[in-house]
Amino acid sequence: MTAHIIDGKAFAAQVRARVADQVAMLKDQHDLTPGLAVVLVGEDPASQVYVRSKGKLTVEVGMASFEHRLDAGTPQSDLLALIARLNADPEIHGILVQLPLPSHIDSDLVINAIDPAKDVDGFHISNVGLLGTGQKSMVPCTPLGCLMMLRAHHGSLSGMNAVVVGRSNIVGKPMAQLLLGDSCTVTIAHSRSKDLPAICRGADILVAAVGRPEMIPGDWVKPGATVIDVGINRVAHGDKTKLVGDVHFESAAQVAGAITPVPGGVGPMTIACLLANTVTAACRAHGLPEPEGLTA
């Protein structure tokens, strides 16, 4: 059997088109242009690529993009002062502080300084709490993108066994919350889990968010399962480099029912969901009805 390949790139283009329609409507009928501010501290090359790509796609859907690049040695107090200004700025509906931050900065403190209503990453403790208790919140972009693809592929996820490998605050834990919210039976595995292959083999839905290139081989995958590969790992490839996921794609695609590729799977959906969250935040800020199909 060869798995259906879930085309995250095409799906993301559809999500961005819906965001663009919504933005056009907000401009036309409410004279409102949603704005997204992205803050980058330091010169990490991968982060610079993401930030550029976010800025370009933000403008493409008709929103206003504000980029703040601070040098690596920026004092934490300066970053907090910038966030306070962005929180107070009515033209800005979404704020994203690119992670990881340099080690002299306390990431939790910075994230929790963002107005939760503008926290389009969904990382603020109040959004985490709202999600955990099933209340309306800002939902983290990567797990939201994964959920959208899973719902589109399966319809209902109710009663399915889902295994999430990885327990980070930005991917693993919120992914598990969303799957639980859709009535999956959820297992969260991590570096201390015993017999990870056996845990994975029980999964109807297997989400890999580890950060280890091609760690999960096909023989850990239940025949017919849906595999969502969140991993983005740059590895040597001849005298160049290439991107691979946390799943060994070739072997897993022989066994799975459906699988997301890397690149072209979860990554593009993450950015599309960031734009979706920004439009949702703009609607909420103005007491307007939220766009349908762009939230969890």
Ligand SMILES: NC(=O)C1=CN([C@@H]2O[C@H](COP(=O)(O)OP(=O)(O)OC[C@H]3O[C@@H](n4cnc5c(N)ncnc54)[C@H](OP(=O)(O)O)[C@@H]3O)[C@@H](O)[C@H]2O)C=CC1
């Ligand atoms: N496509 C996208 O849009 C995005 C992709 N990513 C990618 O997703 C991956 C994960 O990111 P992130 O969650 O931030 O990573 P973290 O490093 O924060 O978390 C990794 C998790 O994997 C677990 N882990 C590590 N080694 C093993 C192992 N051998 N067996 C089982 N579990 C293990 C860790 O366990 P423990 O807690 O015990 O240490 C930890 O919970 C990365 O490749 C990252 O680049 C991230 C964000 C967005």
Ligand SMILES: Nc1nc(=O)c2c([nH]1)NC[C@@H]1CN(c3ccc(C(=O)N[C@@H](CCC(=O)O)C(=O)O)cc3)C=[N+]21
């Ligand atoms: N506050 C914050 N929020 C984030 O959402 C966040 C972050 N910090 N720090 C870094 C991670 C990583 N991340 C990705 C987004 C898009 C792709 C993406 O579009 N990937 C393309 C390939 C891009 C390439 O070629 O390099 C793909 O998979 O097809 C990947 C990774 C968001 N992150």
